[in-house]
Amino acid sequence: MPNSGVVVSNTSPLLNLALIDRLDLLRTQFSAVTVPRRVWDELTEGEDGLDALRELRDDDFLTIVEVERSDLFVEVSHELDLGETAAICYAVEHGADLVLLDERDGRRVARRHDLEVTGVIGILLRGAKIDSVDLEQELDALREAGFWISDDLYSRALSEVNK
Template sequence: MPEKVVSNTSPLISLFSINRFHLLQEFYPHIFITEAVWKELTDTEKEGVQFFHQEKEKGFLVINRVTPSPFLQLLHQELDEGEAEAIALAMEKKLDLLLLDEKEARSIARIYKIPVTGTVGILMRAKREGKIPSLRKELLALREAGFWIQDDLFHEALHSCKEK
Protein backbone atom coordinates (compact mmCIF):
# COMPACT_ATOMS: atom_id res chain seq x y z
CA MET A 1 0.00 0.00 0.00
CA PRO A 2 1.48 3.37 -0.97
CA GLU A 3 2.17 5.33 2.20
CA LYS A 4 3.22 8.64 0.67
CA VAL A 5 0.49 9.98 -1.61
CA VAL A 6 0.07 13.45 -3.09
CA SER A 7 -3.14 14.66 -4.70
CA ASN A 8 -4.22 17.36 -7.06
CA THR A 9 -7.55 19.07 -6.44
CA SER A 10 -9.81 17.15 -8.83
CA PRO A 11 -9.76 13.69 -7.17
CA LEU A 12 -10.48 15.23 -3.76
CA ILE A 13 -13.40 17.36 -4.95
CA SER A 14 -14.77 14.62 -7.21
CA LEU A 15 -14.83 11.96 -4.51
CA PHE A 16 -16.28 14.44 -2.01
CA SER A 17 -19.02 15.38 -4.49
CA ILE A 18 -20.28 11.78 -4.70
CA ASN A 19 -19.85 11.02 -0.98
CA ARG A 20 -16.88 8.70 -1.56
CA PHE A 21 -14.06 10.72 0.04
CA HIS A 22 -13.94 8.05 2.76
CA LEU A 23 -12.37 5.69 0.22
CA LEU A 24 -9.20 7.78 0.32
CA GLN A 25 -9.20 7.49 4.10
CA GLU A 26 -9.58 3.72 3.84
CA PHE A 27 -6.74 3.40 1.32
CA TYR A 28 -4.17 5.91 2.62
CA PRO A 29 -3.05 7.10 6.08
CA HIS A 30 -2.95 10.70 4.85
CA ILE A 31 -2.76 12.72 1.64
CA PHE A 32 -0.14 15.35 0.95
CA ILE A 33 -1.35 18.43 -0.91
CA THR A 34 0.40 21.59 -1.99
CA GLU A 35 -0.44 25.16 -1.05
CA ALA A 36 -1.94 25.69 -4.53
CA VAL A 37 -4.20 22.65 -4.13
CA TRP A 38 -5.25 23.83 -0.66
CA LYS A 39 -6.13 27.23 -2.11
CA GLU A 40 -8.20 25.58 -4.88
CA LEU A 41 -10.02 23.47 -2.28
CA THR A 42 -10.79 26.31 0.11
CA ASP A 43 -10.71 29.59 -1.81
CA THR A 44 -14.26 29.18 -2.98
CA GLU A 45 -17.86 29.33 -1.90
CA LYS A 46 -18.45 25.76 -3.02
CA GLU A 47 -19.78 23.06 -0.77
CA GLY A 48 -17.04 21.16 0.99
CA VAL A 49 -14.78 23.95 2.21
CA GLN A 50 -15.56 23.24 5.87
CA PHE A 51 -15.14 19.49 5.28
CA PHE A 52 -11.65 20.01 3.81
CA HIS A 53 -10.72 22.25 6.75
CA GLN A 54 -11.79 19.45 9.11
CA GLU A 55 -9.71 16.89 7.19
CA LYS A 56 -6.70 19.20 7.49
CA GLU A 57 -7.29 19.62 11.23
CA LYS A 58 -7.53 15.82 11.65
CA GLY A 59 -4.19 15.47 9.88
CA PHE A 60 -5.54 13.56 6.90
CA LEU A 61 -4.80 16.38 4.45
CA VAL A 62 -1.21 17.53 4.99
CA ILE A 63 -0.10 20.74 3.28
CA ASN A 64 3.46 20.79 1.94
CA ARG A 65 5.24 23.76 0.42
CA VAL A 66 6.94 23.04 -2.89
CA THR A 67 10.47 24.37 -3.24
CA PRO A 68 10.71 26.84 -6.14
CA SER A 69 12.87 25.33 -8.87
CA PRO A 70 13.50 25.43 -12.63
CA PHE A 71 11.55 22.14 -12.82
CA LEU A 72 8.50 23.77 -11.21
CA GLN A 73 8.80 26.75 -13.57
CA LEU A 74 8.87 24.37 -16.52
CA LEU A 75 5.75 22.58 -15.26
CA HIS A 76 3.97 25.93 -14.82
CA GLN A 77 4.43 26.56 -18.55
CA GLU A 78 2.33 23.50 -19.40
CA LEU A 79 -0.04 23.00 -16.46
CA ASP A 80 -2.16 24.89 -13.97
CA GLU A 81 -0.63 25.75 -10.61
CA GLY A 82 -2.15 22.86 -8.64
CA GLU A 83 -1.13 20.21 -11.18
CA ALA A 84 2.38 21.63 -11.54
CA GLU A 85 2.93 21.77 -7.78
CA ALA A 86 1.52 18.27 -7.21
CA ILE A 87 3.92 16.78 -9.78
CA ALA A 88 6.84 18.80 -8.38
CA LEU A 89 6.03 17.67 -4.82
CA ALA A 90 5.83 14.03 -5.91
CA MET A 91 9.30 14.35 -7.45
CA GLU A 92 10.81 16.42 -4.64
CA LYS A 93 9.62 14.15 -1.81
CA LYS A 94 9.87 10.91 -3.81
CA LEU A 95 6.25 10.12 -3.04
CA ASP A 96 4.76 6.73 -3.90
CA LEU A 97 1.63 7.80 -5.78
CA LEU A 98 0.12 10.88 -7.41
CA LEU A 99 -3.66 11.31 -7.58
CA LEU A 100 -4.35 13.24 -10.76
CA ASP A 101 -7.20 13.28 -13.27
CA GLU A 102 -6.19 15.67 -16.05
CA LYS A 103 -4.89 13.85 -19.13
CA GLU A 104 -2.03 16.22 -20.01
CA ALA A 105 -0.80 16.36 -16.41
CA ARG A 106 -0.92 12.56 -16.16
CA SER A 107 1.15 12.26 -19.35
CA ILE A 108 3.79 14.61 -17.95
CA ALA A 109 3.87 12.74 -14.62
CA ARG A 110 4.43 9.46 -16.47
CA ILE A 111 7.38 10.97 -18.37
CA TYR A 112 9.01 11.42 -14.96
CA LYS A 113 8.07 7.87 -13.91
CA ILE A 114 5.64 9.05 -11.22
CA PRO A 115 2.99 6.39 -10.48
CA VAL A 116 -0.41 7.96 -11.15
CA THR A 117 -4.02 7.08 -10.51
CA GLY A 118 -7.12 9.22 -10.57
CA THR A 119 -10.70 9.34 -9.42
CA VAL A 120 -11.76 6.50 -11.71
CA GLY A 121 -8.79 4.41 -10.56
CA ILE A 122 -9.73 4.93 -6.91
CA LEU A 123 -13.29 3.82 -7.67
CA MET A 124 -12.04 0.78 -9.60
CA ARG A 125 -9.91 -0.24 -6.63
CA ALA A 126 -12.91 0.23 -4.33
CA LYS A 127 -15.01 -2.02 -6.57
CA ARG A 128 -12.32 -4.72 -6.70
CA GLU A 129 -11.96 -4.63 -2.91
CA GLY A 130 -15.72 -4.83 -2.35
CA LYS A 131 -16.02 -1.33 -0.87
CA ILE A 132 -18.64 -0.24 -3.43
CA PRO A 133 -21.31 -2.45 -4.99
CA SER A 134 -21.45 -0.83 -8.44
CA LEU A 135 -18.73 1.00 -10.35
CA ARG A 136 -21.27 2.04 -13.01
CA LYS A 137 -23.41 3.79 -10.41
CA GLU A 138 -20.39 5.74 -9.11
CA LEU A 139 -19.20 6.71 -12.59
CA LEU A 140 -22.68 7.93 -13.49
CA ALA A 141 -22.79 9.92 -10.24
CA LEU A 142 -19.48 11.53 -11.18
CA ARG A 143 -20.84 12.49 -14.58
CA GLU A 144 -23.97 13.88 -12.97
CA ALA A 145 -21.76 15.95 -10.64
CA GLY A 146 -20.03 17.45 -13.70
CA PHE A 147 -16.91 15.27 -13.78
CA TRP A 148 -15.84 14.54 -17.37
CA ILE A 149 -15.20 10.87 -18.13
CA GLN A 150 -14.49 9.90 -21.73
CA ASP A 151 -16.75 7.13 -23.00
CA ASP A 152 -13.73 4.90 -23.72
CA LEU A 153 -12.49 5.24 -20.14
CA PHE A 154 -16.00 4.69 -18.77
CA HIS A 155 -16.38 1.40 -20.66
CA GLU A 156 -12.78 0.28 -20.07
CA ALA A 157 -13.21 0.76 -16.32
CA LEU A 158 -16.46 -1.23 -16.30
CA HIS A 159 -14.91 -4.01 -18.38
CA SER A 160 -11.84 -4.15 -16.14
CA CYS A 161 -14.08 -4.58 -13.09
CA LYS A 162 -16.29 -7.12 -14.91
CA GLU A 163 -19.34 -4.85 -15.03
CA LYS A 164 -21.52 -4.09 -18.02
Template sequence: MIVVSDTSPLTNLAAIGQFEVLRRLYGELHIASGVWDELNAWGRRWPGCDEVANADWIQRHRVQNQTLVAALRRDLDRGEAESIALALEVGADIVLLDEKEGRHAAQCFGLHVVGVVGVLLEAKAKRVIEKLQPHLDALRKTAGFYLGESVYQSALVVAGEGADSTV
Protein backbone atom coordinates in the same frame (compact mmCIF):
# COMPACT_ATOMS: atom_id res chain seq x y z
CA MET B 1 2.65 4.24 0.96
CA ILE B 2 3.08 7.90 0.06
CA VAL B 3 0.22 9.37 -1.99
CA VAL B 4 0.04 12.94 -3.31
CA SER B 5 -3.23 14.32 -4.69
CA ASP B 6 -4.09 17.10 -7.09
CA THR B 7 -7.35 19.02 -6.72
CA SER B 8 -9.60 17.07 -9.11
CA PRO B 9 -9.71 13.72 -7.25
CA LEU B 10 -10.50 15.56 -4.01
CA THR B 11 -13.29 17.71 -5.43
CA ASN B 12 -14.86 14.97 -7.53
CA LEU B 13 -14.88 12.33 -4.80
CA ALA B 14 -16.28 14.89 -2.33
CA ALA B 15 -18.98 15.90 -4.82
CA ILE B 16 -20.23 12.30 -5.04
CA GLY B 17 -19.96 11.60 -1.30
CA GLN B 18 -16.94 9.31 -1.61
CA PHE B 19 -14.17 11.47 -0.11
CA GLU B 20 -13.62 8.96 2.69
CA VAL B 21 -12.55 6.36 0.11
CA LEU B 22 -9.19 8.15 -0.04
CA ARG B 23 -8.55 7.65 3.68
CA ARG B 24 -9.71 4.06 3.58
CA LEU B 25 -7.43 3.22 0.65
CA TYR B 26 -4.34 5.26 1.44
CA GLY B 27 -4.48 6.14 5.14
CA GLU B 28 -2.63 9.41 4.65
CA LEU B 29 -2.62 11.88 1.77
CA HIS B 30 -0.27 14.74 0.90
CA ILE B 31 -1.31 17.89 -0.94
CA ALA B 32 0.61 20.93 -2.10
CA SER B 33 -0.34 24.40 -0.90
CA GLY B 34 -1.42 25.17 -4.48
CA VAL B 35 -4.07 22.45 -4.23
CA TRP B 36 -5.38 23.96 -1.00
CA ASP B 37 -5.50 27.36 -2.68
CA GLU B 38 -7.45 25.92 -5.63
CA LEU B 39 -10.00 24.43 -3.22
CA ASN B 40 -10.60 27.98 -1.98
CA ALA B 41 -10.26 29.79 -5.32
CA TRP B 42 -12.39 32.63 -6.61
CA GLY B 43 -14.12 33.20 -3.29
CA ARG B 44 -15.90 29.88 -3.59
CA ARG B 45 -15.66 26.83 -1.36
CA TRP B 46 -15.33 23.98 -3.82
CA PRO B 47 -16.43 20.43 -3.00
CA GLY B 48 -13.74 18.87 -0.84
CA CYS B 49 -12.68 22.12 0.80
CA ASP B 50 -14.32 21.40 4.15
CA GLU B 51 -13.34 17.74 4.01
CA VAL B 52 -9.67 18.60 3.45
CA ALA B 53 -9.75 21.29 6.14
CA ASN B 54 -11.10 18.80 8.68
CA ALA B 55 -9.05 15.75 7.66
CA ASP B 56 -6.18 15.14 10.07
CA TRP B 57 -4.96 12.46 7.65
CA ILE B 58 -4.17 15.02 4.92
CA GLN B 59 -0.83 16.79 5.18
CA ARG B 60 -0.33 20.14 3.44
CA HIS B 61 3.12 21.00 2.09
CA ARG B 62 4.83 24.04 0.65
CA VAL B 63 6.72 22.84 -2.43
CA GLN B 64 10.44 23.57 -2.29
CA ASN B 65 11.41 23.26 -5.96
CA GLN B 66 9.82 26.43 -7.32
CA THR B 67 12.03 26.27 -10.42
CA LEU B 68 10.35 23.00 -11.41
CA VAL B 69 6.93 24.41 -10.57
CA ALA B 70 7.59 27.44 -12.80
CA ALA B 71 8.68 25.19 -15.68
CA LEU B 72 5.61 22.98 -15.30
CA ARG B 73 3.31 26.03 -15.11
CA ARG B 74 3.97 26.70 -18.80
CA ASP B 75 1.57 23.86 -19.58
CA LEU B 76 -0.20 23.05 -16.30
CA ASP B 77 -2.22 24.83 -13.65
CA ARG B 78 -0.69 25.53 -10.25
CA GLY B 79 -2.25 22.55 -8.48
CA GLU B 80 -1.02 20.06 -11.06
CA ALA B 81 2.46 21.59 -11.22
CA GLU B 82 2.85 21.66 -7.45
CA SER B 83 1.42 18.13 -7.08
CA ILE B 84 4.02 16.76 -9.48
CA ALA B 85 6.85 18.67 -7.78
CA LEU B 86 5.65 17.54 -4.34
CA ALA B 87 5.38 13.92 -5.49
CA LEU B 88 9.02 14.07 -6.59
CA GLU B 89 10.11 15.77 -3.35
CA VAL B 90 8.45 13.27 -1.02
CA GLY B 91 9.15 10.19 -3.16
CA ALA B 92 5.47 9.46 -3.72
CA ASP B 93 4.38 5.97 -4.68
CA ILE B 94 1.25 7.38 -6.34
CA VAL B 95 0.16 10.81 -7.56
CA LEU B 96 -3.58 11.31 -8.04
CA LEU B 97 -4.18 13.37 -11.20
CA ASP B 98 -7.04 13.46 -13.70
CA GLU B 99 -6.12 16.01 -16.37
CA LYS B 100 -4.45 14.57 -19.47
CA GLU B 101 -1.58 17.08 -19.63
CA GLY B 102 -0.78 16.69 -15.94
CA ARG B 103 -0.86 12.91 -16.16
CA HIS B 104 1.51 12.97 -19.12
CA ALA B 105 3.93 15.34 -17.38
CA ALA B 106 3.93 13.22 -14.21
CA GLN B 107 4.58 10.06 -16.21
CA CYS B 108 7.52 11.77 -17.94
CA PHE B 109 9.06 12.12 -14.46
CA GLY B 110 8.48 8.41 -13.82
CA LEU B 111 5.61 8.96 -11.40
CA HIS B 112 2.84 6.37 -11.01
CA VAL B 113 -0.39 8.20 -11.85
CA VAL B 114 -3.90 7.21 -10.80
CA GLY B 115 -7.04 9.18 -11.61
CA VAL B 116 -10.40 9.31 -9.88
CA VAL B 117 -11.67 6.34 -11.91
CA GLY B 118 -8.60 4.36 -10.86
CA VAL B 119 -9.25 5.26 -7.23
CA LEU B 120 -12.81 3.97 -7.54
CA LEU B 121 -11.62 0.80 -9.29
CA GLU B 122 -9.19 0.16 -6.45
CA ALA B 123 -11.98 0.84 -3.94
CA LYS B 124 -14.16 -1.74 -5.69
CA ALA B 125 -11.33 -4.29 -5.82
CA LYS B 126 -10.68 -3.82 -2.09
CA ARG B 127 -14.41 -3.91 -1.29
CA VAL B 128 -14.45 -0.35 0.02
CA ILE B 129 -17.37 0.23 -2.36
CA GLU B 130 -19.79 -2.44 -3.52
CA LYS B 131 -20.51 -1.26 -7.07
CA LEU B 132 -18.56 0.97 -9.46
CA GLN B 133 -21.28 2.01 -11.91
CA PRO B 134 -23.33 4.23 -9.56
CA HIS B 135 -20.18 6.17 -8.69
CA LEU B 136 -19.16 6.60 -12.32
CA ASP B 137 -22.69 7.81 -13.10
CA ALA B 138 -22.50 10.24 -10.17
CA LEU B 139 -19.15 11.56 -11.41
CA ARG B 140 -20.80 12.39 -14.72
CA LYS B 141 -24.12 13.72 -13.43
CA THR B 142 -23.41 15.18 -9.99
CA ALA B 143 -19.77 16.22 -10.24
CA GLY B 144 -19.89 17.17 -13.92
CA PHE B 145 -16.73 15.12 -14.48
CA TYR B 146 -16.03 14.36 -18.13
CA LEU B 147 -15.75 10.62 -18.53
CA GLY B 148 -15.53 9.32 -22.08
CA GLU B 149 -17.71 6.37 -22.99
CA SER B 150 -14.75 4.09 -23.77
CA VAL B 151 -13.16 4.75 -20.35
CA TYR B 152 -16.56 4.31 -18.68
CA GLN B 153 -17.18 0.95 -20.37
CA SER B 154 -13.59 -0.25 -19.84
CA ALA B 155 -13.78 0.57 -16.14
CA LEU B 156 -17.02 -1.39 -15.81
CA VAL B 157 -15.43 -4.40 -17.51
CA VAL B 158 -12.38 -4.23 -15.21
CA ALA B 159 -14.74 -4.03 -12.22
CA GLY B 160 -16.70 -7.05 -13.45
CA GLU B 161 -19.80 -4.96 -14.10
CA GLY B 162 -19.62 -4.44 -17.85
CA ALA B 163 -21.35 -6.23 -20.70
CA ASP B 164 -18.07 -7.98 -21.55
CA SER B 165 -17.30 -9.05 -17.98
CA THR B 166 -17.44 -12.68 -16.97
CA VAL B 167 -19.07 -12.10 -13.58
Protein backbone atom coordinates in the same frame (compact mmCIF):
# COMPACT_ATOMS: atom_id res chain seq x y z
CA MET C 1 -5.18 -2.12 4.68
CA PRO C 2 -4.23 1.39 3.49
CA ASN C 3 -1.06 1.97 1.50
CA SER C 4 1.45 3.75 3.77
CA GLY C 5 3.49 5.29 0.95
CA VAL C 6 3.63 8.99 0.11
CA VAL C 7 0.54 10.01 -1.89
CA VAL C 8 0.29 13.52 -3.35
CA SER C 9 -2.94 14.88 -4.81
CA ASN C 10 -3.97 17.55 -7.24
CA THR C 11 -7.33 19.32 -6.93
CA SER C 12 -9.58 17.28 -9.24
CA PRO C 13 -9.51 13.85 -7.54
CA LEU C 14 -10.16 15.35 -4.10
CA LEU C 15 -12.87 17.73 -5.27
CA ASN C 16 -14.70 15.11 -7.33
CA LEU C 17 -14.61 12.54 -4.53
CA ALA C 18 -15.99 15.23 -2.22
CA LEU C 19 -18.75 16.06 -4.70
CA ILE C 20 -19.95 12.45 -4.77
CA ASP C 21 -19.41 12.01 -1.02
CA ARG C 22 -16.72 9.34 -1.41
CA LEU C 23 -13.71 10.85 0.34
CA ASP C 24 -13.95 7.81 2.61
CA LEU C 25 -12.25 5.81 -0.15
CA LEU C 26 -9.06 7.77 0.44
CA ARG C 27 -8.93 6.59 4.05
CA THR C 28 -9.42 2.95 3.07
CA GLN C 29 -6.75 3.10 0.37
CA PHE C 30 -4.09 5.42 1.82
CA SER C 31 -2.72 6.21 5.27
CA ALA C 32 -2.42 9.92 4.39
CA VAL C 33 -2.54 12.30 1.43
CA THR C 34 -0.22 15.26 0.90
CA VAL C 35 -1.64 18.38 -0.72
CA PRO C 36 0.42 21.35 -1.90
CA ARG C 37 -0.79 24.72 -0.55
CA ARG C 38 -1.72 25.81 -4.10
CA VAL C 39 -4.01 22.76 -4.44
CA TRP C 40 -5.59 23.45 -1.04
CA ASP C 41 -6.21 27.05 -2.12
CA GLU C 42 -7.95 25.79 -5.28
CA LEU C 43 -10.08 23.38 -3.22
CA THR C 44 -11.18 26.10 -0.82
CA GLU C 45 -12.13 28.60 -3.55
CA GLY C 46 -15.57 26.97 -3.74
CA GLU C 47 -18.05 25.71 -1.17
CA ASP C 48 -18.78 22.25 -2.60
CA GLY C 49 -17.34 19.48 -0.44
CA LEU C 50 -15.42 21.96 1.69
CA ASP C 51 -16.63 20.70 5.08
CA ALA C 52 -15.59 17.12 4.30
CA LEU C 53 -12.21 18.27 2.98
CA ARG C 54 -11.60 20.41 6.08
CA GLU C 55 -12.47 17.42 8.24
CA LEU C 56 -9.77 15.35 6.49
CA ARG C 57 -7.31 18.17 7.07
CA ASP C 58 -8.31 18.61 10.70
CA ASP C 59 -7.92 14.85 11.28
CA ASP C 60 -4.35 15.14 9.94
CA PHE C 61 -5.21 12.83 7.04
CA LEU C 62 -4.56 15.63 4.55
CA THR C 63 -1.22 17.30 5.07
CA ILE C 64 -0.82 20.70 3.42
CA VAL C 65 2.73 21.50 2.32
CA GLU C 66 4.57 24.39 0.74
CA VAL C 67 6.29 23.78 -2.60
CA GLU C 68 9.27 25.89 -3.57
CA ARG C 69 9.62 27.39 -7.03
CA SER C 70 12.55 25.20 -8.08
CA ASP C 71 13.95 24.84 -11.59
CA LEU C 72 11.65 21.84 -12.02
CA PHE C 73 8.67 23.96 -10.90
CA VAL C 74 9.46 26.62 -13.49
CA GLU C 75 9.88 23.98 -16.22
CA VAL C 76 6.63 22.16 -15.43
CA SER C 77 4.64 25.38 -14.95
CA HIS C 78 5.09 26.14 -18.65
CA GLU C 79 2.93 23.09 -19.42
CA LEU C 80 0.47 22.84 -16.51
CA ASP C 81 -1.52 24.93 -14.06
CA LEU C 82 0.05 25.80 -10.72
CA GLY C 83 -1.82 23.13 -8.73
CA GLU C 84 -0.71 20.31 -11.00
CA THR C 85 2.79 21.76 -11.16
CA ALA C 86 3.04 21.89 -7.37
CA ALA C 87 1.71 18.34 -6.95
CA ILE C 88 4.10 16.88 -9.51
CA CYS C 89 7.11 18.82 -8.22
CA TYR C 90 6.44 17.81 -4.62
CA ALA C 91 6.01 14.19 -5.70
CA VAL C 92 9.29 14.19 -7.66
CA GLU C 93 11.25 15.98 -4.95
CA HIS C 94 9.96 13.73 -2.14
CA GLY C 95 9.89 10.38 -3.94
CA ALA C 96 6.12 9.96 -3.79
CA ASP C 97 4.72 6.50 -4.37
CA LEU C 98 1.61 7.81 -6.11
CA VAL C 99 0.21 11.04 -7.53
CA LEU C 100 -3.54 11.63 -7.84
CA LEU C 101 -4.20 13.47 -11.12
CA ASP C 102 -7.11 13.45 -13.54
CA GLU C 103 -6.04 15.79 -16.33
CA ARG C 104 -4.38 14.17 -19.34
CA ASP C 105 -1.53 16.69 -19.64
CA GLY C 106 -0.74 16.42 -15.94
CA ARG C 107 -0.64 12.62 -16.14
CA ARG C 108 1.67 12.81 -19.16
CA VAL C 109 4.10 15.12 -17.37
CA ALA C 110 3.99 13.01 -14.20
CA ARG C 111 4.80 9.84 -16.16
CA ARG C 112 7.64 11.64 -17.92
CA HIS C 113 9.10 12.11 -14.42
CA ASP C 114 8.57 8.40 -13.63
CA LEU C 115 5.69 8.95 -11.22
CA GLU C 116 2.94 6.41 -10.64
CA VAL C 117 -0.42 8.06 -11.37
CA THR C 118 -4.08 7.37 -10.72
CA GLY C 119 -7.15 9.57 -10.63
CA VAL C 120 -10.67 9.65 -9.33
CA ILE C 121 -11.76 6.76 -11.57
CA GLY C 122 -8.77 4.69 -10.44
CA ILE C 123 -9.68 5.32 -6.81
CA LEU C 124 -13.29 4.27 -7.49
CA LEU C 125 -12.06 1.19 -9.35
CA ARG C 126 -9.86 0.19 -6.41
CA GLY C 127 -12.83 0.78 -4.16
CA ALA C 128 -14.97 -1.47 -6.30
CA LYS C 129 -12.37 -4.23 -6.04
CA ILE C 130 -11.78 -4.00 -2.29
CA ASP C 131 -14.62 -2.04 -0.67
CA SER C 132 -17.79 -3.22 -2.42
CA VAL C 133 -18.27 0.12 -4.19
CA ASP C 134 -21.00 0.14 -6.83
CA LEU C 135 -18.78 1.45 -9.62
CA GLU C 136 -21.56 2.14 -12.11
CA GLN C 137 -23.48 4.17 -9.53
CA GLU C 138 -20.36 6.17 -8.60
CA LEU C 139 -19.38 6.81 -12.24
CA ASP C 140 -22.92 8.05 -12.88
CA ALA C 141 -22.65 10.31 -9.82
CA LEU C 142 -19.36 11.70 -11.15
CA ARG C 143 -20.99 12.46 -14.48
CA GLU C 144 -23.91 14.15 -12.73
CA ALA C 145 -21.42 16.24 -10.74
CA GLY C 146 -19.94 17.46 -14.03
CA PHE C 147 -16.89 15.19 -14.36
CA TRP C 148 -16.47 14.24 -18.01
CA ILE C 149 -16.06 10.51 -18.66
CA SER C 150 -16.02 9.20 -22.21
CA ASP C 151 -18.33 6.30 -22.96
CA ASP C 152 -15.26 4.21 -23.80
CA LEU C 153 -13.58 4.90 -20.44
CA TYR C 154 -16.88 4.29 -18.64
CA SER C 155 -17.20 0.87 -20.31
CA ARG C 156 -13.55 -0.03 -19.76
CA ALA C 157 -13.79 0.81 -16.04
CA LEU C 158 -16.91 -1.34 -15.64
CA SER C 159 -15.33 -4.25 -17.50
CA GLU C 160 -12.16 -3.94 -15.38
CA VAL C 161 -14.09 -4.40 -12.15
CA ASN C 162 -15.82 -7.50 -13.55
CA LYS C 163 -12.54 -9.31 -14.27
